[in-house]
Amino acid sequence: MTIDLHYEIQGTGEAIALIHSGGADLRDWQSIAPLLAKKYQVITFDGRGAGQSPPPLEPANYVEDLTRLLDHIGIEKATLVGHSIGGQIATDFALTYPERVSKLVLVAPGLSGYQFSPEMEQWFAEVMAAAPDVEKMVKLMLERPIYSTIMNSPQSELMYEMTKHNTQRYFDWQSSEQIWPQPPAIARLHELQTQTLFIIGTKDSNDLFRIAELFKQVPDIRFAKIDGADHMPTLTHSVEVYSSICDFLSDQH
Template sequence: MDLYYEISGEGKPVILMHSGGADRRDWTFVAPVLAERYRAIAWDGRGCGKSPSPTETADYIGDLRAFMDHLQLEEAVLVGHSIGGQIATEFALTYPQRVSKLVLIAPDLSGFPYSKEFMEWMESIRSAAPDIERMMEISLASASYRVVMASPQRELMTEMWKYNTGKMFEWATWESVWPKPPAFERLGELSVPTCFILGKEDVPDLHRIAECFRAVPDIRFVEIEGADHKPTLTHPEEICRHITEFLED
């Protein structure tokens, strides 16, 4: 296994998958608390943190399957944040027998019709490349991050985003492959018990994604007051409490 990971604690395995522009440090304040009860496994997705850059079209679902095989895990709890949540959702749809429970924190959703405003924001970031400082300025000025950027975790957020965005320019390709049809069209087939956690201050597209997940047969929703797209950094105690309550229910 060429992907970097860190394990702490013992017990039920809980795999932590970080958001875009981040790495395992997304779980800096979450993993130690979960490790008091569970085997917390935080990994760097391909091209992020200490993991190697993609040399061909990325298959994140295949990476997760290989990662679990490497750790000899037949089944695990998946906790995915943002793009990590998209990976977790797709994996649970493809391999439901390998996911005991699913926790999604402000997840992306393949096939979802993102708003014009969101797409224009993404394009403005891409258009600023390869000026990493300008890309970071545009990205972190978004409403998605107004809470975390006003918090004590601003420095960690900035450092993590700058490092991983810079690393993206080392990738052989930015292309990725996802199962078809997209998860947006198959949420009613998601059979794994699911907990959907969202910051109340997150952008409208994420609240629309939450509405889409109401198609999931077995799901609970949690809204965190005063949190934006990075509750893992600003509200870790609440995140851990809701995860633990869900897993122990």
């Protein structure tokens, strides 16, 4: 089976697939993947339309993209670690293919079927209205409080560069529609059988805390809060995120 997505594999052992956030690419994991690779086989990849992967030519089906990637590499079962929309993809994948997921780690995840608050919707609209001025779009994106920690950190340059690259890439897309499994995950969280860890920064948005409340319906879930982290703990608090993941994976319960 051929796969057109750009991916990288580090380390050996049980498989862990890391799924990056929106506006980012596999660099989202650049501080965490090498740490996990000491013990696991770590797969990072650029989602369709991001990083070095080709743009979507038709409505994107990120869950099926992940399925095809794992099939291509020859991985039957993996732990999934998803950040932001990557967490949304991981959750939908675990609901669709429960037998293929060992454990589930969600870092500030999205949730299919969740209706964002009017202020969040307005922000998205403002960013899109600034097109095709990439600089302005990036500025509007990164000046939000959910990026205040990262933009005042040593990782701010990487965040800016990654956001700019992937905003620019957006203009190559033939379709910005997305296809998600039905019914949406928001109606099915109580059915999620996979052991789950939900990681959230204390400075993330109210929407994210509402999503965290909804995830309390998952039968076997635990929560980890990262003090002072915003929506990008993968880059600013990578050691804490890594430690939370390791504790969760080594716990045999």
